[in-house]
Amino acid sequence: MKTKLLYSALIASCLVALSSCDPNDWNDKLDGFDGDKGITNKQMIAYTFTDADYTNLAANSANIKQAGDTLSKELKAVGTQHYFTDKITARDYIPNFLSDSDFAYFTLSDGSSINITYRVAGNVPEEVTNFGAASEYTVTETDYQDAWGSEKDYIEAFSPIVSAQKHIPSILSVEYSDAKKGDMVIVNYKQTETEPSFGGSGNEPAPGYEMTSALGSVAVGSNVTVKGLVTAICARGFILTDNSGSILVYYASGFDATAYKVGDQVDVTGEVSAYNKGFQITGTTATVTVTGNQAYSYPSAKVLDGKACDALLGITDNQLAVFAQFTGKVTISGNFYNFTIDGAETAIGSLYQATDEQKALFENDKTYTVTGYFTSISGGKYVNFVPTAAVEAKATKSRRALRAATAVTAKSVSAGGGDQRAYRLSTRSTATTGKPTRRSTCSRLPTIRLWA
Incomplete structure (x- = not known):
């Protein structure tokens, strides 16, 4: 890499000198100086394409212009999937990249040769190409x-x-x-x-909130007072859980499912009913107060x-x-x-x-x-x-x-x-x-x- 930078710097300085005067006006008086011999970087190299090379090749401006709108997705996919295809071929797209400053040997002189080994995939499904070209x-x-x-x-x-x-x-x-x-x-x-729990209806968690054990002994027709947590929500009510069990607090079709959150601490007083072998508390006539919210793990x-x-x-x-x-x-x-x-x-x-x-x-x-x-x-x-x-x-x-x-x-x-x-x-x-x-x-x- 240091050699490349040195050669590049020397070439640039010579170009500047040539534009202003004859470089041999005084250089030819130095012992061993041959003003007619240019600096070259002629090599024979065996090289294997890296993932970065595929990415940079796909971003090369000449290659983007060559691919046009028709093959833009296919070219972008080469940059992310790191292989050539039958549409974006190595023979068509590597030459533009050889003179790109992102290529490791872009300073090679005419007459150099590079043996490049690369990856290629045949019959790539359109979906795979689209995936590779995705933003x-x-x-x-x-x-x-x-x-x-x-x-x-x-x-x-x-x-x-x-x-x-x-x-x-x-x-x-x-x-x-x-x-x-x-x-x-x-x-x-x-x-x-x-499901996370936050602040219920905006109340802070009630200090020392203690749940009842009332649900374990409910009977149809009885009134019950429960201190518990909301542990699930549906379009017709919520599941109320205390230390002894869980029950559906059922409302009619006007229930607002966004009014409660999992972890809400609620005090509920209402009548116990049953529907299709499941106990319920009739929400439309119950008194429900949200006192806070706490984290809940199922x-x-x-x-x-x-x-x-x-x-x-x-x-x-x-x-x-x-x-x-x-x-x-x-x-x-x-x-x-x-x-x-x-x-x-x-x-x-x-x-x-x-x-x-x-x-x-x-x-x-x-x-x-x-x-x-x-x-x-x-x-x-x-x-x-x-x-x-x-x-x-x-x-x-x-x-x-x-x-x-x-x-x-x-x-x-x-x-x-x-x-x-x-x-x-x-x-x-x-x-x-x-x-x-x-x-x-x-x-x-x-x-x-x-x-x-």
Whole structure:
């Protein structure tokens, strides 16, 4: 490298001297000076392209001009995937790069030769090329604040309720308002599988808040006073949990699901009723006071297989809500989200009065592990759940964004890590289906000799 810089400096100084006077006016009086001999850097080199070379080659202005709009994506993909293709060939694009200052031997003189070894892939699918040419975007703190609807009560991550699937499309529509159909963007973001809790309705956590143990002995028709926590929310009410159990506080269709948050400390006084073998507190006539908010961690969920779900259909006594988990393939029909559970002869899992954000966790005909509160049975076959989380089963490395945007690649991690998904944009910055992978289709060619 020092030699290259020396040669470059000498050549530059000679050019300057030649423009002002005859360089041999006094140099030819020095012993051993031959004014007719120029400085050269003639070498024969064996060289292997580095990842940086592919990146710099793709950014070379002459190559960009040569590729034009027609092959711009393919050229950009060479820079990120680090191999040539049948459209962006080494023979066509390496020559421009040899004189680029980013190339290690750009100062070689005429007559030099370089044996360059490089990678090439044949028959590259269009989706892989698009993925390689994708722009990259990292969700910002402001984006998370917008998603959570607060500059105070938010975390720098998405959650099962405040989902990436719902909010990333709107983020991309702002950041890439000029997107063209087929454009892709790789989105980096953080994800947590546990719902955070903030300040409830703006109250500070009540010091020394002590929950009751009243729910374990409720009976239909009785009045009960409960001090407990909101541990799940649906479109018709919330799950109230104290030291002895959990129960659905049920409202009619006018319930505002945004009025409560998981971890809210609530004092509830109301009448106990039952519906489809599930205890409830009638929310429309109950007195509910939010006194604070605290962090809440869910217990281990009771895992329900097909046989256990069938058994729930046979219960004869009213039950408190049970924190449980099942796995099934979802069928979506309007507002109905029903799950076929392996091993169940009759039972069908069903989301109970799901909110729009909960619905956004699911895509039709996919298999999910659903965690939440079993609240009731209905229709002789439905096992009803208020969900708290959902993870696509057998897809730990790929979770699709739904409807408005489809994930190409993703990895589910905790809030301390990050997800990365690629989104294919239409003119409205929404997505179409595509599943490229990063698998290598490269092979090494025999060494090719190119002359400088």
